[in-house]
Amino acid sequence: MFPLPQKESRAPATCLGSATTQDVVSSYQDGLGRESPGKPDQKLPGLYGVGDPVSKFSSDSSCLSSRGRVIKWFWDSAEEGYRTYHMDEYDEVKNPDGIINLGTSENKLCFDLLSRRLSQSDMLRVEPSLLQYPDWRGHPFLREEVAKFLSYYCKSPAPLKPENVVVLNGCASLFSALATVLCEAGEAFLIPTPYYGAITQHVYLYGNVRLAYVYLDSEVTGLDSCPFQLTVEKLELALQGATSEGAKVKGLILINPQNPLGNVYSPEELQGFLGFAERHKLHVIVDEVYMLSVFEESLGYHSVLGLERLPDPQRTHVMWATSKDFGMSGLRFGTLYTENQEVATAVASLCRYHGLSGLLQSQMAQLLRDRDWINQVYLPENHSRLKAAHTYVSEELQALGVPFLRGGAGFFLWVDLRKFLRQGTFEEELLLWRRLLESKVLLSFGKAFECKEPGWFRLIFSDKTHRLRLGMQRLRQVLESKSQETEDVPPPTTPRTPVSSADEVAFACDSGRRLLPPKSSLGAARGPVMMCRTETL
């Protein structure tokens, strides 16, 4: 999303991220965050993402408040890749040399199914009540449908209740609202990295809430059985670390299925993480927006709402949306499920700023109740297409000798391009990303997900074959030319973790976290240091 210049590229097991520039944010936080931690960056310099965009907009002529300038900076700096793509979007006929977008997490495989369903006559119900001010929690008929839907697909042990449902215009809004009502300004949520980077601004822009990272890494050591494995021990250490640095941690964010890793947590892991949160009286926000996009059944996905018992139901808040699972990120429909009525009411109070059209509420209710279409048409076809696309890209990557996590859920592969970096730095990572973009293929780089190891990229495969093929061709060209370059330069001096070696990474792992071995191995690459930013969606 918005990687910032790092004073050090190596990050510790825990680190509190400010997610924006020190200068601007400090003035923002002076106004907003008296309870923010006591300048931990002075104790641990270099552990923060800090840049200096303030020079761009700190002139007296600005009409914006200091926080307005920070908010605008996020827009200006956060979307370079996204914006570049939209200015030069690939089109088979009109712009065949345009950019192939393998960076934005959208499912483009099922527009035919969706268009057909959304064009049916039941989607054009116009009643006076839909045109009037709604219950800001959502129309009762929709909340009832959502409760039934989640009960069924999350396999809840008892029927979920409509009164625990709040609907709003997407999970971005839900993160914003939850951060604001659960935390004071300056407080923090714990989050394992790499994570869907947009959450940083979702909790920060309005709520001024920060993220305390639980850095995971690809190297399998100690009790780990998989790369990037989250354990209760790591959570405990990260919480201790963040707290000792002055952060007041109020909750934990879990993404399941995980974005960008493409794996899932087992019920035992979930219970462990929820138990950890209960012990520390932390809220848990569980983002399950990919729950119906698990196309590898062997992963055995379990929703947190399907657990027999929640350790702390009053502090467990689950979010889901149609953006990913129904490939409709432009429809802006998301939902909260929480047994905590105080939280539900406080979020509902903010829902007048996150409301969605009554007509859309009616459409979503029609869609969610159409179990025949979902179970017999949409989901089987969607999963089959996702699987085929996943297989194609996986095989291409293997042919390229590029390691990656196997995945099996979501729209992405977590790809290890570390050996194509001249050095293991985020500057080099950004350079490779820029090189790819110049070659007309957009990926998301690991820093956007706060990955601690430079060189990882998220690659979206949920796209039509002709676009995937072209995207992979362009990727191959860049990687081959990078390999060629490395023949002219000395080998990299930065240490490599075993995971980049084919033999060492060929191990099995639960939950889609197998790192697939490359069939060949390309060299590392050099290039000038350039800074750029992109966005994860």
Next chain:
Amino acid sequence: MFPLPQKESRAPATCLGSATTQDVVSSYQDGLGRESPGKPDQKLPGLYGVGDPVSKFSSDSSCLSSRGRVIKWFWDSAEEGYRTYHMDEYDEVKNPDGIINLGTSENKLCFDLLSRRLSQSDMLRVEPSLLQYPDWRGHPFLREEVAKFLSYYCKSPAPLKPENVVVLNGCASLFSALATVLCEAGEAFLIPTPYYGAITQHVYLYGNVRLAYVYLDSEVTGLDSCPFQLTVEKLELALQGATSEGAKVKGLILINPQNPLGNVYSPEELQGFLGFAERHKLHVIVDEVYMLSVFEESLGYHSVLGLERLPDPQRTHVMWATSKDFGMSGLRFGTLYTENQEVATAVASLCRYHGLSGLLQSQMAQLLRDRDWINQVYLPENHSRLKAAHTYVSEELQALGVPFLRGGAGFFLWVDLRKFLRQGTFEEELLLWRRLLESKVLLSFGKAFECKEPGWFRLIFSDKTHRLRLGMQRLRQVLESKSQETEDVPPPTTPRTPVSSADEVAFACDSGRRLLPPKSSLGAARGPVMMCRTETL
């Protein structure tokens, strides 16, 4: 909306409102507003709206942050009337003894026209681009349509530009976003009272921005030619007063046509107010959500976008929505027009939390471009129905001997029920409101609009005849019984302004601000002091 207990019921010409409870808010503001004014309430005790709901939710068991508790408090306390209405909603067949809602500002006169238009086949366009992540400023095709629409209906001297348009899910969101990007936490906007009270929470809940009131009154003195007249002199005095109390005023909010007064500002007045803002480098937010609901042509409405020259275009931000003018408050479509690209971009950056469905964006573009339907079907019929309903209610009020502002724009009459209060206090006003609600007719009381004079009510007339008739019958019964009660009690001791006397109020005034004389006069009333809250919408 959420009137709070007043230490004094008399208010000065200027006063900074905190809009919520002192205890909770001070803890909120400790975290959020280091730049907030230096405790002006210590200098002018009793000039603030302060209550003590903190006791309700300050227990340790709360899972919410302090600001979360404030946000929830707004929900819990702000919607008594609205909620009571929804639990006992009038229905001609199913619940003929239910509550008639003359409190919520919705136009219920044109659902037939709207349903017909929104059910046409052009409303069911489903294209992949509409299902994907949008440009957060709004789809370009919609922004283009909005620019054309506003150019035409605001009679702009030159075509308005799509790049100055940002669309989002309603003006509540727009107030929230503008407050956040224009002001630091704790800063203030100047606003003439009475005003659409929901703005208080729109600028406060996320933005922590406050309102500095320019209190207008019904008495016509000095240079005034109308009751509740806004003048540049009053703006100057209010700004000086608020500033001297420590408030940092960053802008001015104008509502035109005015809610709840139902009048409009002349081009000369607008130029004066904009010139005032320019002199003080204040932003001006102009809320024109009722611009097409001017059903008295003689009012001569002028949009600020139709002025030949804006004194400070970089600080002039105009909002419009379909909620009122197209009777679709449930559709959640609003738009900002500003020439200031920094402001547009900063608001757009927050639009990921205020986004609206791509399908709705397509529908709105279809609607706005259908000039034939708007000009030949919808607007003439809508204005004719509004006018008929306005005439009916006006005549009923005159027959009841109740003075009111004539209006001619919007859905409301600003009604003077001061003589039905035993004393000129807000407690008495609330008592009368509660008495009306118990008699199954919901109005909005003046404190919800920060009217400085207790006893004014906003009465919505944009409803079907059978509901209006029943509502007016119930109003008559309550007022008659209140008159009856006054025969048993001494006459009120609080001073009355001339405006409540039939003879004295029969004066003419531009812009719909004529106060119509009653045909009879009922007495004042007594009753126990009770506190309650309602919401304006």
